[in-house]
Amino acid sequence: MSIPFRYRKLGYVALNVTDVERSTKFYTELVGLDLTERVPGGPAFLRCSTDHHNMVLYPAAAPGVKRVGFELESRAELEHARKHLESLGLAVHDISAEERALLRQGDGLRFVEPHSGLTMELYTRMQQMAVPFQQRLTKIARLGHVVLSVERFDEMAAFLHAQLGFAISDFVEGHFAFMRCQPNPLHHSFAIGRSQGGNHLNHVNFMVSDIDDIGRAMNRMQKADIPIVFGPGRHMPSGSIFLYFLDPDGMTIEYSFGMEEFPEKGAREPRMLEPHPLALDTWGSLPKPAFGKVGQIERQEAA
Structure with missing residues (x-):
């Protein structure tokens, strides 16, 4: 499959939150992100x-996804896009x-994915900070992936694959698709699942570089009375150990x-997975009802 333009990585996710100060405290003191910048009355930037x-x-009246940003390999790729x-x-x-200037980014563009209303951003550069990420609580390696639940699943999956250059790594036919932004090797940087109740966020992932961080996070969240809604466990598709x-x-x-990685050339064919609870967690746990329910997509009409 030829790709219309080349991605570097999933760059960032923009979330709407009802209390920026409260959420900033959560993401810095419990998740372990660094606060880069806080704009008075406006957004907070974390890394x-x-x-x-x-x-x-x-800041927003209701929580949800404002947009998802992907970094491309070059300005030439941006023009191709x-x-x-x-x-x-x-x-x-x-x-x-x-x-x-506010985002500390180079050239970029936005468009609306026509089947979900999600605003997608493609950009070329972002300011690199002189002080390294501190990893105060958790050895976070990267922003891993964003997953959405969408009503028009089949149409969106086909559009992402055929028109936006996402490769399908694994899928549950008619229900879920794990996608990588080529030629980025990670099993999935973006994924979608079928929704029966509107388009919304499923989850945002951070990949850690030490398995002990999963156990430490579980204890840290429990001590802070943060609801754990799934895990710890192991996903069958990517092989990842997880906690939600x-x-x-x-x-x-x-x-x-942990996550499977794919070569740019000669990658294996996507697997068709059984729609079975063990595909979600080979250890046998099940998500709680609150899992993946909150977070409306900030609606932008496709032109």
Whole structure:
């Protein structure tokens, strides 16, 4: 499969939160992100790398996903993306110079994924911080992936694969697709599942580099009375050890350790997985009812 443009990585997720101060405290003191910058009356920028931000918290009346940003390999790839998206009839909007200055980012564009209403951002550069990520609580390696639950699952999966260059690593037919942003090797940087109740966030993942961080996080969350909604366990598709818990607005956050990686050429074919609880957790646990329920997609109409 030829890809229309080349990704570098999942760069950041922008979340709407009902109390920026409360959520900033949670993500710094319990999740372990570093606060890069707080704009009075506006967003808070947090990171788990040398990037200026990997998560942005925006004040809002209701919690949810504002947008998801992917970094491309170069400005040339950004122009390839622009021409390709316009050829599909999508409305492509450049990020203004004023907002790029706020985001500490280079050139970028946004468009609306037509089947979910999700605003997707493609950009080329981000300010690199002089002080390394501190890893005060947890050895977070990266922002791992964002997962959405969507009603038009089949249409969105086909669009992401055929038009946006996402490769399917594994899937549960008609229900779930794990996708990697090529040529990034990680088993999935983005995934979607079928929803029966509107389009919304399923979870945001941070990958850790030490399996002990999963156990320490479980104890840390329990001591702070943070609801744990799934795990610890092991996912069959990626092989990851996982733990899911809720942020102050009830959005689901995951820590995971380990993940299959794919070569750019000669990658295995995607596996068709049985829709069975053991595919979610080979250790046999089940998610609690609050798992993956909160977080509306900030609706933007596709033009």
